[in-house]
Amino acid sequence: MPAHISIRKACKSFGTFEALRNVSLDIEKGEFLTFLGPSGSGKSTLLNAIAGFEPLSSGAILRNGEDISATPADRRNFGMVFQGYALFPHLTVAENIAFSLRVRKVARAEVEQRVARMVDLVGLRGHEHKRPSALSGGQQQRVALARALVFEPELLLLDEPLSALDKNLREQLQDELVAIHRKTGTTFLFVTHDQMEAMAMSDRIAIFDRGRIVQLDRPNVLYDEPNSRFVAEFLGTMNSLPMTRQRAVGGELHGHVGEFGVRAILPDAEQLAGKPAVLAIRPEKLALCRDRPNTDYNLLPMTIDGVIFQGGTTIVKGSAPEGTSLTLTTARDALGLPPARGEQLWVHWGHLDGRVLSG
Amino acid sequence: MIERRFQLRWPLGASGSLLMLWALPVILLLAYVLPFAGVTLWSVTRPEPGFENYVRIVTGADFQAIFVRTAWVCLLSTAITIPIAYLLAYYWVMGSARRSRLIEICIFIPFWISVLVRAFGWVVILRNNGLASDVAAAFGLNGLSTGRNVWSVITGMVHFMVPFAILPMASVMRKIDSRVLLAALGLGCRPLGVFWRVYLPMSLPGVFSALAMTFIFSLGFFVTPMILGGGRVVLTAESVFVQMFQTANWGLGAALGVVLLVVVFAILWLSQRVMRIEQLMSR
Numbered sequence: 001m002p003a004h005i006s007i008r009k010a011c012k013s014f015g016t017f018e019a020l021r022n023v024s025l026d027i028e029k030g031e032f033l034t035f036l037g038p039s040g041s042g043k044s045t046l047l048n049a050i051a052g053f054e055p056l057s058s059g060a061i062l063r064n065g066e067d068i069s070a071t072p073a074d075r076r077n078f079g080m081v082f083q084g085y086a087l088f089p090h091l092t093v094a095e096n097i098a099f100s101l102r103v104r105k106v107a108r109a110e111v112e113q114r115v116a117r118m119v120d121l122v123g124l125r126g127h128e129h130k131r132p133s134a135l136s137g138g139q140q141q142r143v144a145l146a147r148a149l150v151f152e153p154e155l156l157l158l159d160e161p162l163s164a165l166d167k168n169l170r171e172q173l174q175d176e177l178v179a180i181h182r183k184t185g186t187t188f189l190f191v192t193h194d195q196m197e198a199m200a201m202s203d204r205i206a207i208f209d210r211g212r213i214v215q216l217d218r219p220n221v222l223y224d225e226p227n228s229r230f231v232a233e234f235l236g237t238m239n240s241l242p243m244t245r246q247r248a249v250g251g252e253l254h255g256h257v258g259e260f261g262v263r264a265i266l267p268d269a270e271q272l273a274g275k276p277a278v279l280a281i282r283p284e285k286l287a288l289c290r291d292r293p294n295t296d297y298n299l300l301p302m303t304i305d306g307v308i309f310q311g312g313t314t315i316v317k318g319s320a321p322e323g324t325s326l327t328l329t330t331a332r333d334a335l336g337l338p339p340a341r342g343e344q345l346w347v348h349w350g351h352l353d354g355r356v357l358s359g
Numbered sequence: 360m361i362e363r364r365f366q367l368r369w370p371l372g373a374s375g376s377l378l379m380l381w382a383l384p385v386i387l388l389l390a391y392v393l394p395f396a397g398v399t400l401w402s403v404t405r406p407e408p409g410f411e412n413y414v415r416i417v418t419g420a421d422f423q424a425i426f427v428r429t430a431w432v433c434l435l436s437t438a439i440t441i442p443i444a445y446l447l448a449y450y451w452v453m454g455s456a457r458r459s460r461l462i463e464i465c466i467f468i469p470f471w472i473s474v475l476v477r478a479f480g481w482v483v484i485l486r487n488n489g490l491a492s493d494v495a496a497a498f499g500l501n502g503l504s505t506g507r508n509v510w511s512v513i514t515g516m517v518h519f520m521v522p523f524a525i526l527p528m529a530s531v532m533r534k535i536d537s538r539v540l541l542a543a544l545g546l547g548c549r550p551l552g553v554f555w556r557v558y559l560p561m562s563l564p565g566v567f568s569a570l571a572m573t574f575i576f577s578l579g580f581f582v583t584p585m586i587l588g589g590g591r592v593v594l595t596a597e598s599v600f601v602q603m604f605q606t607a608n609w610g611l612g613a614a615l616g617v618v619l620l621v622v623v624f625a626i627l628w629l630s631q632r633v634m635r636i637e638q639l640m641s642r
Contacts, residue, residue, distance in 0.1 A: 051541075052545075053541050053544070053545075072544075073541070073544040073545055074544045074546075074548055074549055075547075079545070080541075080546075082538050082541070083538075084538065086536060086539045087539070088542075088557060088561075089539075090560045090561055090563075099546050100546035100547050102556075103546065103547050103552055103556070147542075147546065148545075148546070151546070151547065
């Protein structure tokens with residue numbers, strides 16, 4: 001069975017700038033897929049191509065196996081929520097939501113019924129007859145969502161819809177979006193540059209870098225098993241230690257960070273092949289101790305540069321040999337006495353916790 | 360506002376700024392209000408005190424004909440100007456860079472050429488046996504009178520007013536967010552529907568201000584009707600001139616001027632109201 005939406009070898013250039021370089025992916029029916037990447041990485045370009053607003057330079061977009069690359073935007077039947085909402089300023093909330101039904105010549109009674117259902121779904125009851133400019137940012141966002149969902153599109157495209165909202169409202173709307181996704185069963189394709197947002201909401205995340213998808217997987221897999229230093233550092237915080245003198249020993253890779261021995265799981269041979277390597281460790285995998293643990297490897301001295309109190313956890317920043325800075329999160333009272341600036345401590349981690357990536 | 364925000368130091372000191380503050384109303388008073396008060400006074404005192412002049416204007420068949428003709432010519436030229444200006448404004452704002460540049464040149468070159476020169480330009484084109492009648496003859500329309508009639512007056516007026524009508528419409532069109540148009544497409548609206556359902560309603564405030572401006576402008580047209588009408592298409596402004604300088608009937612001319620001004624203010628007031636309602640609607 002063909003995938004719901006398939007992108008085949010999509011390329012797009014603007015002049016000499018290549019916004020998309022040979023991107024292929026399959027979107028499953030009903031999933032919540034997020035395009036995540038820094039600005040200019042091609043994620044919005046691909047979204048606009050799927051919406052039909054920007055033609056691809058080459059490649060194809062398939063829906064259920066059928067090529068829709070040449071289908072104009074108004075015949076694709078995809079919902080879209082824009083950054084900045086793009087509501088119709090001359091229409092009321094109800095008229096905005098009803099727009100897609102009106103152009104489809106749906107009977108008046110049914111329009112009213114479906115609009116009322118959407119108004120309830122997004123929690124805008126009582127605001128139906130207001131103009132968009134009389135609404136707050138969060139309310140406008142809800143109108144945009146209702147407007148894009150009312151005609152029951154099989155795919156909803158969301159282009160950084162939450163980026164203009166403040167943090168609390170953003171988190172609340174994230175929850176609402178996930179709930180609406182579950183209720184409607186529509187395929188959601190979400191574009192963002194906010195990694196926390198992506199991890200909180202998505203079934204799968206496609207990470208974009210300079211016009212390519214560098215990794216596509218479930219959020220936890222991307223977090224635990226990033227396939228490149230870019231992914232590792234883009235998603236969450238990552239400590240990257242330059243590693244030298246590596247050699248395979250059994251199923252492990254042994255090497256050094258400065259003069260200190262480190263061990264990690266042996267990565268795929270071709271992934272490293274002569275390239276300089278970094279040992280990547282998540283902040284929560286590093287353990288902090290005052291006394292030197294009784295081990296010969298995966299142990300580094302660290303000078304504390306700063307301690308950030310975060311309630312239940314504490315973020316400790318420090319510097320290790322070779323000038324690398326380390327960030328680690330610990331339980332608040334892990335050491336008894338909290339670490340002080342300038343103090344010399346030890347960090348230690350298990351050999352399964354580090355991941356060797358080509359740097 | 361600006362002074363406060365940037366803390367600009369005013370070089371003339373406090374008394375200087377007071378002077379500048381009052382300069383505009385004073386100029387307005389000296390150049391417009393006082394002379395016009397004088398004109399109003401003439402209208403009820405010359406040749407003798409009373410409302411004789413106004414009675415003549417309201418009851419005289421000749422003046423009624425002039426007012427009716429003025430209203431028709433202004434309505435027609437406005438009705439022709441607005442669609443032309445809308446199309447040009449649309450392509451100026453939405454068109455490709457080349458097309459938009461071309462339209463820009465076509466809009467602004469007439470601005471630099473005086474009304475008089477443009478009117479005589481049209482005379483050359485529209486006179487009997489001129490370019491226009493030659494072209495008409497080439498299509499088999501012989502003996503078509505093209506000069507010195509209502510249509511040549513309207514042609515000249517439309518040509519003059521189109522650039523003025525383009526500017527307010529273009530400024531509203533420029534503010535239309537292109538994502539709103541994309542959103543309409545994405546919601547399944549065909550491109551023509553996007554224009555009728557979204558673009559046109561959103562550009563209406565510009566159309567209204569262009570309408571008011573064009574109509575008010577055309578009410579006061581003087582040079583163009585005089586030259587292109589050749590005395591056969593006398594509009595209100597020209598008849599003021601005739602009364603003042605040709606028949607030396609100052610009181611009557613003054614009364615005509617007052618009536619014209621009252622009409623202009625009434626239209627301004629009305630268009631302000633419409634505009635305010637429109638603003639309320641789109642808020």
